Amino acid sequence: MTNRICEILNIEKPIVQGPMSWITNAEFVAAVSNAGGLGFLGPNAGQIDTTRSPEISAERMRAEVQKLKSLTDKPFGIPVIVHSDLAYTWPILEMVIEEKVPVVIVNGILDERIFKPLKENNIKIIYRPLTPTIKDAKAAEEFGVDVYVATGFDEGGSVPERVIGTFSIVPMIADAINIPVMAAGGIGDVRGVRAAFALGAEGVFAGSVFIPTKENPAAENVKQMIVNATAEDLLMFRTLPAYYRSLPTQLAYKLVEMDNQGVSREEIAKTMVGSIGMRIGMLEGNTDDGYISIGTGITPIKEIRTVKEVVDTLMQDFN
Numbered sequence: 001m002t003n004r005i006c007e008i009l010n011i012e013k014p015i016v017q018g019p020m021s022w023i024t025n026a027e028f029v030a031a032v033s034n035a036g037g038l039g040f041l042g043p044n045a046g047q048i049d050t051t052r053s054p055e056i057s058a059e060r061m062r063a064e065v066q067k068l069k070s071l072t073d074k075p076f077g078i079p080v081i082v083h084s085d086l087a088y089t090w091p092i093l094e095m096v097i098e099e100k101v102p103v104v105i106v107n108g109i110l111d112e113r114i115f116k117p118l119k120e121n122n123i124k125i126i127y128r129p130l131t132p133t134i135k136d137a138k139a140a141e142e143f144g145v146d147v148y149v150a151t152g153f154d155e156g157g158s159v160p161e162r163v164i165g166t167f168s169i170v171p172m173i174a175d176a177i178n179i180p181v182m183a184a185g186g187i188g189d190v191r192g193v194r195a196a197f198a199l200g201a202e203g204v205f206a207g208s209v210f211i212p213t214k215e216n217p218a219a220e221n222v223k224q225m226i227v228n229a230t231a232e233d234l235l236m237f238r239t240l241p242a243y244y245r246s247l248p249t250q251l252a253y254k255l256v257e258m259d260n261q262g263v264s265r266e267e268i269a270k271t272m273v274g275s276i277g278m279r280i281g282m283l284e285g286n287t288d289d290g291y292i293s294i295g296t297g298i299t300p301i302k303e304i305r306t307v308k309e310v311v312d313t314l315m316q317d318f319n
Contacts, residue, residue: 003318004180005203008146009103009124010075012036013315014203016126016182017210019043019079019105020293022279023218026064030071031215031307036315038103040077041068043275046217048283050276058091065099077103077126080118082111089114097121108136110143119144128184128205130241131160132169134176141177148179149205154186156208157278157293161242167199174200188297193314204314208295211282213307219285222292223304231296240269247292249281255291 005014017032019040032039046064108129127140128149150173152166166185174181183196184205212223235252236245237259246252258268281290
């Protein structure tokens, strides 16, 4: 079966693992790429603390990229987070080019200053805005994006601003543009994959399903919580930029209560302490002081598996 996603990204199976910040590292990402998908190092891959220095951040990522290269000869990717002033973006971009990273994922900002050097160095661009729209998708296509990720409200963590589910957003975007579209949000088993393809997607962009795997660096108690939970257990609250979804933790209950009391999005976001709350909850397994980002596709996840088992099961139509 010919598949444009596989051809563009030079992978065997049209599945991309989302760059899940703290809960990625070289070993985990290599396992995804070696299984035939495309693994992504997250912004804090392999780290246990934060840095405010763009240069230190880029060098930390370089070390993880080099480690990853020693574990796989397959394609992989890293995110290039575009800020308006580009101060944090340039050091990462330069490292990507120097290390010959084959694929990047760019967040929802289309900036010629970023796209031009990526294109000149033949680096493939997966574009994933927080909230997909027809207008944005057409603009991305004109910009020369290689793959567009259509994310539905079913996703884990920070969810889109518009309450449109994955299986409504995918055909809307797929019908609007000619470049290949990946479905993201709420896909937990092969039924979700098949549904996404039936609706016009040519690949699947997945996060939650890869967390309860043996290679993932998430805490063991968090993996077990995911296996034991269903979509009915998830909590949702307002924050910046829109909404957030988490498994029940003491912090998540507190954030829901703040939301119910009408506390501002800004104040709730401050209480979350950004991605540090994810590190505390998901990497350290502290369910008192952190949160656990997860999507609605967790219900069919019933055991902790290897990454290869997850890829083979989801992509069984491509084996």
